[in-house]
Amino acid sequence: MQEQSTQQPAGRSRAVQLDAFGGPEVLNVREVPVPQAGPGQIRVRVTAAGLNPMDWIMTADADTAARFGLSLPAGFGTDYAGVVDQLGDGATGFAGGDRVFGGALSRAVADFVVIDLDERIAANEAHHTPDGVDDRTAATLAIAGRTASAALAAVDLGPDDTVLIGGAAGGVGVFAVQLARIAGARVIGTGSATSAEFLRDLGAEPVAYGDGLTDRVRALTPGGVTAAIDLHGTETVHAARKLGVPDDRICTIAAQVDGVPAANGANATPGALEEIARLVAAGRLRVPIAASFPIEEIRRAAELQAGQHVHGKIVIDL
Numbered sequence: 001m002q003e004q005s006t007q008q009p010a011g012r013s014r015a016v017q018l019d020a021f022g023g024p025e026v027l028n029v030r031e032v033p034v035p036q037a038g039p040g041q042i043r044v045r046v047t048a049a050g051l052n053p054m055d056w057i058m059t060a061d062a063d064t065a066a067r068f069g070l071s072l073p074a075g076f077g078t079d080y081a082g083v084v085d086q087l088g089d090g091a092t093g094f095a096g097g098d099r100v101f102g103g104a105l106s107r108a109v110a111d112f113v114v115i116d117l118d119e120r121i122a123a124n125e126a127h128h129t130p131d132g133v134d135d136r137t138a139a140t141l142a143i144a145g146r147t148a149s150a151a152l153a154a155v156d157l158g159p160d161d162t163v164l165i166g167g168a169a170g171g172v173g174v175f176a177v178q179l180a181r182i183a184g185a186r187v188i189g190t191g192s193a194t195s196a197e198f199l200r201d202l203g204a205e206p207v208a209y210g211d212g213l214t215d216r217v218r219a220l221t222p223g224g225v226t227a228a229i230d231l232h233g234t235e236t237v238h239a240a241r242k243l244g245v246p247d248d249r250i251c252t253i254a255a256q257v258d259g260v261p262a263a264n265g266a267n268a269t270p271g272a273l274e275e276i277a278r279l280v281a282a283g284r285l286r287v288p289i290a291a292s293f294p295i296e297e298i299r300r301a302a303e304l305q306a307g308q309h310v311h312g313k314i315v316i317d318l
């Protein structure tokens with residue numbers, strides 16, 4: 001028998017759905033049935049959902065969506081935070097009222113998500129939210145935090161390193177910069193002129209991207225760069241190679257370059273996400289929230305995210 005909260009939700013709830021693949025214009029808030037937790041599952045009442053570039057990339061066209069196992073009608077968003085409000089038979093490790101966060105692949109922007117605890121995959125997971133971490137922040141951690149952690153591990157970053165991080169002011173960049181600093185590395189972060197102060201505040205030394213990047217980095221680092229992480233495309237990869245960084249100490253997350261390791265959240269070491277949450281709770285890592293929107297303004301939020309000029313994270317409040 002399912003264990004339910006004493007306050008039952010109404011029979012309908014809100015969820016962002018797509019009836020066609022495409023850009024922000026295809027996102028709609030729909031009234032849908034409240035999902036029910038089955039055996040080994042928990043239902044979470046979502047309070048916040050964090051947006052990531054992959055949300056709109058994987059729903060932009062049918063071929064890309066198929067690679068992620070998505071079909072129409074599809075949901076939107078993966079990172080979430082909220083409160084457990086229903087447990088299915090055999091669901092263990094959680095109780096009604098527990099604060100949780102995690103990932104629900106392309107269905108997080110909704111009043112409720114159901115998580116299958118037996119799957120144990122990054123896109124279908126729940127973790128206890130530590131005291132001291134608010135729900136908006138918790139809703140930003142899963143994809144970006146894991147991806148940053150995996151990228152740092154790929155280049156084996158340590159206190160003797162000077163690392164060049166491309167796209168350092170973005171959603172993954174805010175984690176990568178701070179985790180690199182926690183590891184003891186010196187961080188040079190690429191960004192626009194308007195992001196310079198933001199990057200300094202995170203602990204990076206800012207450098208403008210674009211033509212002449214290699215020369216600007218060389219002027220900043222007479223002792224050389226020892227590692228590089230490209231969070232946007234390939235510009236940082238090419239600059240790092242010119243600066244003498246070996247390919248095995250360069251990493252990408254958004255492009256494939258022959259000879260250069262690529263990382264994503266699925267590559268993160270076990271426990272990486274929980275460690276990031278602990279760092280946030282301890283005040284050693286902070287997540288700048290660039291903007292928050294109610295679910296009814298999902299199109300505006302997705303347009304801002306797709307513009308790729310956001311300093312920090314975008315969150316949907318539910």
